[in-house]
Amino acid sequence: xxxxxxALPAPSRAPVASSWRLRLLDRPLLSIGVALVLLIVLLxxxxxxxxxxxxxxxxxxxxxxxxxxxxxxxxxDQLGRDLLxxxxxxxxxxITVALVAAGVAFVAGGSxxxxxxxxxxxxxxxxxxxxxxxxxxxxxxxxxxxVAALGPGLLNALIxxxxxxISFYARGVRAAVLVVRHMAFIEAARALGARDVRILLKEVxxxxxxxLLVFVTLNIGALIVETxxxxxxxxxxxxxxxxxxxxxxxxxxFMMTAPHVAAIPGLAVLALVWGLNMVGDxxxxxxxxxxxxxxx
Amino acid sequence: MHxxxxxxxxxxxxxxLGVSLLVFIVTRLxxxxxxxxxxGPRATEEQVxxxxxxxxxxxxxxxxxxxxxxxxxxxxxxxxxxxxxxxLGEVVERFRGTxxxxxxxxxxxxxxxxxxxxxxxxxxxxxxxxxLMSLALLGISMPPFWVGLILIIAFTLGLRWLPxxxxxxxxxxxxxxxxxVHLVLPAVSLAVVPLAVIARLTRANVLEVxxxxxxxxxRAKGLHSRTVVLRHVLRNTLIGTVTILGLETGWLLAxxxxxxxxxxxxxxxxxxVNAILQRDYPLVQGGVxxxxxxxxxxxxxxxxxxxxxxxxxxxx
Numbered sequence: 001x002x003x004x005x006x007a008l009p010a011p012s013r014a015p016v017a018s019s020w021r022l023r024l025l026d027r028p029l030l031s032i033g034v035a036l037v038l039l040i041v042l043l044x045x046x047x048x049x050x051x052x053x054x055x056x057x058x059x060x061x062x063x064x065x066x067x068x069x070x071x072x073x074x075x076x077d078q079l080g081r082d083l084l085x086x087x088x089x090x091x092x093x094x095i096t097v098a099l100v101a102a103g104v105a106f107v108a109g110g111s112x113x114x115x116x117x118x119x120x121x122x123x124x125x126x127x128x129x130x131x132x133x134x135x136x137x138x139x140x141x142x143x144x145x146x147v148a149a150l151g152p153g154l155l156n157a158l159i160x161x162x163x164x165x166i167s168f169y170a171r172g173v174r175a176a177v178l179v180v181r182h183m184a185f186i187e188a189a190r191a192l193g194a195r196d197v198r199i200l201l202k203e204v205x206x207x208x209x210x211x212l213l214v215f216v217t218l219n220i221g222a223l224i225v226e227t228x229x230x231x232x233x234x235x236x237x238x239x240x241x242x243x244x245x246x247x248x249x250x251x252x253x254f255m256m257t258a259p260h261v262a263a264i265p266g267l268a269v270l271a272l273v274w275g276l277n278m279v280g281d282x283x284x285x286x287x288x289x290x291x292x293x294x295x296x
Numbered sequence: 297m298h299x300x301x302x303x304x305x306x307x308x309x310x311x312x313l314g315v316s317l318l319v320f321i322v323t324r325l326x327x328x329x330x331x332x333x334x335x336g337p338r339a340t341e342e343q344v345x346x347x348x349x350x351x352x353x354x355x356x357x358x359x360x361x362x363x364x365x366x367x368x369x370x371x372x373x374x375x376x377x378x379x380x381x382x383x384l385g386e387v388v389e390r391f392r393g394t395x396x397x398x399x400x401x402x403x404x405x406x407x408x409x410x411x412x413x414x415x416x417x418x419x420x421x422x423x424x425x426x427x428l429m430s431l432a433l434l435g436i437s438m439p440p441f442w443v444g445l446i447l448i449i450a451f452t453l454g455l456r457w458l459p460x461x462x463x464x465x466x467x468x469x470x471x472x473x474x475x476x477v478h479l480v481l482p483a484v485s486l487a488v489v490p491l492a493v494i495a496r497l498t499r500a501n502v503l504e505v506x507x508x509x510x511x512x513x514x515r516a517k518g519l520h521s522r523t524v525v526l527r528h529v530l531r532n533t534l535i536g537t538v539t540i541l542g543l544e545t546g547w548l549l550a551x552x553x554x555x556x557x558x559x560x561x562x563x564x565x566x567x568x569v570n571a572i573l574q575r576d577y578p579l580v581q582g583g584v585x586x587x588x589x590x591x592x593x594x595x596x597x598x599x600x601x602x603x604x605x606x607x608x609x610x611x612x
Binding site: 129130132133136137138139140141144145146147148149152221225228229232233234235248251252255256259262263266269270273274276277278281 | 307310311312314315318319322323433434436437438439440441442445446448449453545546547549550551553554557558568569571572573577580584587588591592
């Protein structure tokens, strides 16, 4: 969302590396965010090891149980499936899709931004006009158009979400590269006879990496919501695969009798995205001292 | 400035052409021969070949694109497979619903967001500021479709205060009051995330302006603090807020897809989702094209408005 428009902080490597531990204690928001994200990711990772019911085993007699009823910690859904189990197994799907989509968008968009920013001129113009065309679509709309062409499904939703976010990374990386492009250390590398590829990968990329970290954290949250959204409207995960979005869609039909079935997966999305945003906000403040000064 | 405007307009034309090409290619990516799909499995090869010629599907792809584009420019978007009526009429009608929803959400998010942001900035680092900014951080993390479901559970199923489906009551109603009552829940659900974003942005902008020398001068002149805030701070903050108008519109147009689905609101977002699930490709094509075109034009207007609000840019 518009959050993406925040000015990219100028790259500054030195202050980040020093006194990490001190800063973590100094910033409750960062600590809470990291703890929240780690907790959810860890639970998703160890889901197969936990004493959970099978997420897909139905028990029609005990359908739509409340939390704590019939031995369901978080209750059961319309087919009597264990909500806690489905939530943790669904987390694996949602988080994986968001991470892979972010990775694809990052590599594709990042390369475009790197080339456009580094070479400038015609290369920049052509690449950025292509990005403008991608940006001409309100983001969900482009994802929807792509899913329309490829057909509904989790993999196609992943591709669509990745493509939609290419423009975001391309612009972000380009802006960061423009800042360092004419700095002395790049000139020095060139004077030493380094070729473009080497300069791009060994000099430019590491120096724009810290602000990119903020970018990725803020973006993963958005990707989690987008993935859940596509699944929610039926264009993402198809049964029997469950992610948080399809769980929400299932719960929607039983809001009258069992509101918790819809509320719980949404709370999970909210908790994870909230944690990621806390981390992203704190990282941004840490990387950009001028901004931190204004907001603290 | 004129040169900038001309350049900007040329870019819009280029982008729109690119959008149309993308929409054309994307719908051609769909597996299967459209003629075969239309005629069904029992059609003979001869019939299929005949239809291919009739629809120009035997032409090379770039020729097909040119023919298609020429029709689109004349306002002919084809006919919906499912509804058996021209796509243009359907799309325009549905867009009205989306526009009402998006404008309502925009009014809510801008007024409340700016008030929250200014209040937080003027009381920076107090309990009020922290409370508002914590709320805003929570707000930007909320999935809009989930907010919709929660509001329905609370206000429709629980308190029975507000309706949760459609734009008008099926029995009677149909007047402005009926519309407004139906509008509350979907508009609020749609407004939550942009409201939080605007509050955060406004706070940062106001803090930045408060540090400017001209604000100090205004204060030193002994102006009333309300005058300083309204005349010197807010006016200069406005420019920063307007820049996200375009982005906000994009987000609202996207968000309506979910919100219309949740609230059965007769808009273009819900129509597109249905059209995809029903494989009604002409309708998908027309809807995507129209929304993208409107979005590009709104972004253009934002840029021009920006020029108007910031005189420094006009001479640059």
